[in-house]
Amino acid sequence: MxxxxxxxxxxxxxxxxxxxxxxxxxxxxxxxxxxxxxxxxxxxxxxxxxxxxIPHYILPRPGVVLQALYNDAALLFSSLLVTLRITFLGLLLAVAGGVGLAVLFAQSKWVEMSFFPFAVVLQVTPIVAIFPLINIYVDNQTTKLLLCAWIVAFFPILSNTTLGLNSADRNLRDLFALNGATRWQELWLLRLPSAMPYFLGGLKIAGGLALIGAVVAEFVAGAAGQSSGLASRIIEAGYRLNAPRLFAALILISATGIVIFLVLSWVSHMMLRRWHESALKQER
Known part of the structure; x- marks a missing residue:
């Protein structure tokens, strides 16, 4: 050498x-x-x-907040479970409705042009403005909260999945057509796999929005009682000037949002890591 x-x-x-x-x-x-x-x-x-x-009822020290989180753990975590139930049920409905409607849009441009504006209206209208109507027409409290969480989380799933379905390689679509593939074969074998990264991106957004929708709905609804969510605990603590419990509830909501995002990001990575460029780049 x-x-x-x-x-x-x-x-x-x-x-x-x-x-x-x-x-x-x-x-x-x-x-x-x-x-x-x-x-x-x-x-x-x-x-x-x-x-x-600064008095603890105005701005508590971190140690006081942690002590309140420990002392009120039974109350706060039971409320967290209520909020999580609404969040995940709303997210599940958003996924089912968003993906189903996106598939319908992909099969017919006329359907997409007809109904997509209604989805945009739901997205751009503040949920606090919609809730009074929901409050009039729906009697069940859980259903009210669930509808709010669904409305907030629905549009990212629908929009991203529709974009993904319409972004399938046109050359591959022509190849499927040349080989006599039916519309459902093209959808199942080409367009749905192509839309998967878009859907998962929308899912990560919708997960946080579903939590926000559930919390905002609880605020607007003014739910109270032992079976109410974390937003009700925040309202109650604010009325009682119990700032440590208020901060503890806020920490639980923030931590829950972070965990939801991390879990959905992990799911997205695991589903895409073997074939999609966005995940492959992370492993180099």
Whole structure:
């Protein structure tokens, strides 16, 4: 091996080492940096309360919030289960309705042109403006909340899935037609797989929106009692100036939203990692 070959090999090895170190630093930083910033923010929160002698009923210290979360765990987590039930039922209905209607739109442009504007109207109209009508026409409290969660989560599923179904490669669609494939064969074997990344992207958005819809619906409905959700606990704590419980409920809602997003992101990655470019890039 010549001196030039040896120097080229050394340069390649050094570049590979730098690449491995950079990837390792990125993997560590992806977790360390957010946790560090969060810890600093909590520390600053605590110091602000101490230095300004802020009463706990206005701004409680983090330790007081954690104590309230522990003391009121039975009440808060039972309310969390109520909110989660509405969230996941609303998301399930949004997936069923959104995907089903998107498939119908993909089969007929006339149907899409006729009904898609109604979906847009539901999306752009604030749920707090729609709820008074729901409150008039629906008697059951759970059904009211479920409708609100469904309305908020429905459009991202419908819009993304419709876009995915219409984004199938036109050359492949022509190939299916040349081989005598039926419309349902084209849908099942080509258009639905092509729409999967779009659907999963909409699902990640809809998961958080379903939680928001459930919480907002509880606020607007003013639900109360032992079987009510976290939003009712926040309202109740606000009336009683119980700021530690209020913050504890907010933390539970935020943590739930983060967990929903992470779970749906993991599901999306697992379904796409072997074949779709967006997931393959993450594994290089």
């Amino acid at each position: 010549t001196a030039i070959d040896q120097s080229a090999t050394v340069a390649i090895d050094a570049e590979e080492v730098r690449r491995v170190r950079r990837e390792r630093a990125e993997r560590i930083g992806r977790w360390v940096l957010p946790l560090t910033i969060m810890a600093l923010a909590i520390f600053a929160w605590d110091r602000i309360c101490v230095w300004n002698e």
